[in-house]
Amino acid sequence: MKPTLDWLGDFVDLPTSDPEEIAAALDSLGLKVESWEPIQQRFSGVVIGRVLEVSPHPDADKVRLTRVDVGGEVLDIVCGAWNFSEGAVVPVAVPGAVLQGDLAIGERAIRGVTSYGMICSEQELEVGEDATGIMVLDDDYPDAANRIGQPFESLLPVGDVVFDIEITSNRPDAMSVYGIARELAAYYDVPLRQPDFPLDVYNDEATTTVTILDEVACPRFVGREVHGITVGASPHRMRARLIAAGVRPINNVVDASNYAMIEFGHPTHAFDRDRLGDTIVVRRADESEEVITLDGVTRTLQTTDIVVADAERPVALAGIMGGADTEVSDDTDSALIEAAYWEPPSVLLTSKRFDLRSEASARFERGMDPEACRHAADRVAELLVAHAGATIGGVVDSYPAPPTPAVIELPMSEIERLLGVTVESTQATDLLTRLGFGVEGSDPLTVTVPTRRPDVGRPADLVEEIARLYGFENIPGRLRMGNGQGLPVAERRLRKLRSVMVGAGYHEALNFSFIGTADLDRLGLPDGDAARNGIRVLNPLRQEEGVMRTTMLPGLLRAASLNVSRRVEDIQIFEIGKVFLPGSGKLPDQPDRLGFVAAGVRTAGWDRRKSGYDVYDATGLWETIAAAMDLPEPAVQPVQRAPFHPGRAAAVTIGGDIVGTVGEVDPAVASAMGLDGRVIAGEIDVAPLVIDRGPWVFSVPSQYPPQIFDLAFEVDEGVPAAKILDAINDTAGDMLERLEVFDVYAGESLGEGRKSIAVNLTLRAPDRTLSDEETAPLRRSIVAAVESATGGELRGSL
Amino acid sequence: MSIQQALDALRTDTPSRVAAAADLEQLAAVEAETVGKRSIIAEGRRSLGAVPETDRKDLGRAINEVAVELESLIATRRAELERSAHAAALASDAVDVTLPGRAPKRGTIHIIQQALDEVVDIFVAMGYTVATGPEAETEYYNFTALNFPPAHPTRLESDTLYLDYGDVPEEILLRTHTSPMQARYMEQHDPPVYLVVPGRTYRSDPLDPTHSPVFHQVEGLAVDTDITFGDLKGVLEHFAREFLGPEAKVKFIPHFFPFTEPSAEMHVWHNGDWMELLGCGMVNPAVFEAVGYDPDEVTGFAFGMGADRLAMARHGITDLRHLFDPDLRSMEQYR
Structure with a gap:
């Protein structure tokens, strides 16, 4: 709403003309002033x-x-x-x-x-x-x-100001200059000037009859006839007010309707009376009936749509838009001004189905005041008399279902219970009365709600009315502590997971949760892949965002690609968020996933050679995560899974359960995303990483010297290192303090299809110095275990 | 020349020879000749046995005196030479320390996440717990349980993103706020409730400098036997001071949300203007009824704030799109 101070002055004499003060008053009433500006003359x-x-x-x-x-x-x-x-x-x-x-x-x-x-x-x-x-x-x-x-x-008005006021959807009564003036009058406790129309004396029978067939959808329909209209321009002052209010002046007939709506809130519609039959019916549309609306579109109706019709055909989509063939034109002589009450749900249903929202429908959707209909029609008629040379005709007012005003009992204790301040019943009565409520009794107050306030139906609503006028700033704050359990373990561990990623050099991105089917194609996912089975968004903003993500990878790879295109060299990005998968319950499954990607050139200082990322960076990151998050029995195993490189990716496991995949991205996929060189990525379920695993237990480092020695095994090329390491781990027992692979070699000396893997072991006892004699049997059994697990043999001798 | 004479000569000559030793090698040579195994001192000591007993003691003392004196002289010189040798070694090892250091790589947490965490921490310190909920949500929890009328405009596809899921049309949607967790949590827990809910939310708004289809909120809910609007003000004023600094100035103005009554917006004075920070209000009795709480027994307040906006306001970001553009040159600025 954009009323001017001058227009408000038609209805209320404010004790101040300082726009800053008035804006503060409007704010405190809940009529939020987005901005205000003086209407300045530049001449x-x-x-x-x-x-x-x-x-x-x-x-x-x-x-x-x-x-x-x-x-x-x-x-x-x-x-x-x-x-x-x-x-x-x-x-x-x-x-x-x-x-x-x-x-x-x-x-x-x-x-x-x-x-x-x-x-x-x-x-x-x-x-x-x-x-x-x-x-x-x-x-x-x-x-x-x-x-x-x-x-x-x-x-012209002196020192005029236009306010831009946000009216919340519960306050249709404030969607007018008069409605805002009413609130200001209550705030300042000054009189509100009632509009004074001499039109009540014009109660001639109209030539039109109105029959309402659906009293729920339309409890009231007023039609005011005017004759002898001369279409022309509206007076300057009226146009200036409309322009300030953001409404473009058209002609004196359209302007009158708009002006009356801005002024008093209730939408009206003018029919060309001569193009309209004599018998108006408000009814549900027939199935497949058609009406051409003012915008020239033919609308095919359903029985849920309410129409204004004459004997022949529908002439308006009730409360939304008039029909084209009864539209007022430059030649119009007589008009029927409709001011009706249209029930919000049916207006909303129809305007939603046609995706047709007008200023009128927006107002009816929120709920207008049936009591205001007559007034609205007459105000338009009066403006036409004043500015379009019209004369007043008859009026038809079909009001089969006048509303019963709501009556609410408000115990005074309820005010204190909700606000925390004591308000005397005389004060509460005064505040409510200023806002136009009828109040009787002292405790409880018996409050009659004006029909223009569909938002007030409970004691709490009345408490809000009292609080608004009492002033939120007059309610003292009290710092109230809760008794909640603090940060749950999983939340705390999620934060730790983030800090592990940050410590590893990764930057957190927040990508949208949407992907497109093309993203899945680019990943090269096979047809049956679960990630292909994305849940569609019914009304996506963009086609590329038509599916809920089933994997974190498209967003991350896109992020990497975007950085490459911007010539950023070293890329490490991670994201933690939900993916959306069909599930068995009412809601989709929405597990949290950790995704990461690294690509480009890693630089380690001005004097170091640059290097890229490869699969061991990915598995190494998993090892870091597993260690930091205290995961039991973390491991990796080879996996072939799009979009990863079939020979350079690993499924990551906790206690044997697969929880994700890490590795190099299939070069074809990377290249399709505009990424050169090796690109690593990973996607891991978050829940098993962050669940409460209890406190870990300290083990005292031994103070005795260790035995440190190397073993190298020659095995077939296809034997995974894990077999050697597992065999050592399983055999060495508690004395194994450290086990590291320090060399992998394949060369002519070993022959085709053979390789050597060398490990370095540290054995240490908690309570004594180990002797060669003591560990000799253990070394022999380690070697035996490895040889039997791998079919390889120890190089050299023990 | 008697031994004594030889000692005297040694005593006289040696200091200049020690001083003249230019490096440790030369000094070692001087040392060998003056106090070493072939020196007069060593020779004198070896010959003491042949000296008459009456003179032996005096001569022995004299030899020792000279030996101690010269050894001390040599040790001092050696220390000197060692110092300068060390200094020379360090000098030759010097580098240009103004060349860039070898910094360990540092990642960053997204500033929206930082804001979410920080807001949560402030409320945790006030005795709140934390829960998160589903982003794909039912229309019941997103709207109906929160007292949105069946025909509320926010339910329209122009405002809300719906998913093609399940058998009932428009039943599953992307939550438009974190508020559904109010209802979910109250259904699962008896009062009192002191809860914050950080999370991702969605609206049918195309991405522009001030709107995004994906954004982030923190929801709060306090329900107890005697919560008032005064508590709401006190708690949120405290939050504003914790988040924005002790001088933070706030005001509450009436607003409207279907699930609170009375409802308010809290505005803070920021960069010379009032900025809307959050929406809040007393829990609407209809919400209590929907979750099975007795509105005569309990009262409560709820609030919701946009973390994206908090992050922007704090770091001088005026275009929301930067937050969702994974450009490392932006992310590296996060600290």
Whole structure:
């Protein structure tokens, strides 16, 4: 809502004109002021003048010569506009005037005749959009003729301000200048001027009859007839207010309807009475019935749609948009002004189905006041009488279902229970009464809710009304501590997981949870892959975001690719988030996943050689995670799984259960994503990483010297190192302090298809120095175990 | 020349020879000649046995005196030479320390996550616990249980993203706020409740400088036998001071949410203007009824805030799109 201070002044005399103060008042009422700005005149030296004479220019036929009385002086002015004649009262920029901030007006020769100033149009003065001619003031400002020589701005509101106010969806009653004035009157405790229409005396029978067949959808329908309309422009002041309110002026008929809606809130619709039958029916549409709406679209209706119809056909989509063939045109003589109450759900249902939302439907959806219908129709009629030469016709007011105002019992204790402050019942009564509620009794208060307040239905709603006017700032704060259990273990461990990734050099990204099917194609996933089975978004914003992600990899690979395209060299990115998979319950399965990607060139300082990332960086990261998160029996095993490189990827396991995959990305996939060289990635379930594993137990480091020795085994090329390491681990027992692979060798000396794996072992006892004699049997059994597990043999001797 | 004379000569000559030794090698040579095995001192000691007993003691003392004196002289010189040798070695080992260091790689936590964590920590310190919930949610928990009327505009596809899932049309959606966890948590737990819910939320808004289809919120809920609007103010004012600093200035203005009554927005004074920080209010009795709490027995407050906006306000980011653009040059700035 964008009311001007001037317009609000029609209904309430505020104790201040300081916009800052008024904005603060509106804020505290819950009518949030997004912004406010002064309506500033960017002209000076413009006065009201009267045209005394008009004569042709001797040397030009596009302009005329005028003599204009500007109060005590008569100026010769050359004027190019033709929309006025002798006697017109006009704005005159006299020599020395400034227009549009910096356009100086002086004496100027036009085709040999000196012009002493300029008669101005709305556009030149920046007080309107009309540039077709100069402003003729006596049309719109009857008082102007008495003010010849006075400044033009004396006709305009002084110090006017426009407020941009956000009206929350529960307050349809405040979607009008009058509604906002009512709130301000309550705030300042000053009187609200009731609109005073003389129209109540025009109660002639209308020539139209109205039958309401669905009283739930339409409890009231008012039709006011007006005759003898002359379509033209609205007066300047009305147009200026509409423009300030963000509504484009069209003509006096459309403007009247819009003006009345902005002013009092209730939407109306004008039918061309002569194109409408005499019998109006409000009914549900027939299945497949059609109506062409004002926007020229043919709408095929269903029985859930409510229409206004005459005997022949629907003429409006109730509360949403009128029909094209009964639209008011320049030739319209008589009109029927409809002001009805349309039940929100049916308006919403129909406007949603047609994706057709109008200013009217937005208001009816929130709930208008059935009591305001007559008033709304009459206000439009009055404006047409005043500005379109119309005469008042009859009225039809079908009101089969007047609402019963809600009555709420409010115990005074409820106010204190919810707000924490004590409010006396006299004060509560005063506050509610100022807002237009009817109040009886003292405790409980028996409160009658005005029909314009569909949002108030419970005691808590009344407490809010009291609190708004009492002032939130007058309720003292109290720091109240809870008794909750703090950060759950899994949350704490999730934070640790993040810090492990950060310590490993990875940057956290937050990618959108959407992917497109093309993303899955790019990953080269086979048809049956579970990640192919993504859940579709029914109304995606972009087709590339049409599916919920089933894997973290597309977003991460895209992120890597984007950095490459921006010439960022060294890329390490991770993300923790949900993937969405079909499940057996009502909701999709939504496990959290840790995903990571690294690509490009790793630099380790100015003097180091640059290197890339490979699978061992991926498995090494897993080892770091496993160690930091205290995972039991972490391991890896070879895996062939798109989009990973079939020979350079590993399934990662905890206690034998697969929890994810890490490794190099299939080079074809990487290259399709615009990534060169080796790219590593991984995706691991988060839940088994972060579940509570209890506190770990300290083991005292032995103070005795160790035995450190190397073993090298020659095995078949296909034997995985894990076989050797597992055999050693299983055999060596508690004395094995450290086990490291330090060399892998395959060369001519070993022969085709053979390799050597060398390990370094540290054996240490907690309570004594180990002797060669003591460990000799253990070494022999380690070697035997490895040889039997791998079919290989020890190189050299023990 | 008697031994005594030889000692005297040695005593006189040696200091200049020690001083003249330019390096440890030369000094070692001087040492060998003056106090070494073939020196006069060694020779004198060896010959003491042949000296008459009456003179032996005096001569022995004299030899020792000279030996101690010269050894001390040599040791001092050696220390000197060692020092300068060490200094020379260090000098030749010097490098340009202004060359860039070998920094261990440092990753970063996303600033939205940092904001989420920080908000959560402030409430945990006030005695709140933490829960998270599903992002794909039922319309019941997202709307109905929170007192949204069946025809509320937010349910429209223009506001809410729906999923093609299950048998009932438009039943499964992407939660539009973290508030569904209010209902889920209260269904599972008896009062009192002191809870915060960080998480990801969705709206049908195209990405632009101030909107994103994916954003992040922290929800809060306090339910007890005697929670008032005053408690809501006190707790949230404390939060603002913790998050933005002790000077943080806030105001509460009435607002509307279907699931709270009264409802408010908390605004903070930030960079010379009021900024909306969060929405809040007293839990609507209809929500208590939906989860099986008795609204006559308990009262509560709830709030929700956008973590993305908190992060932006703090770090001078004016375009939301930067937060969702995984450009390492942005992420490396996070600290």
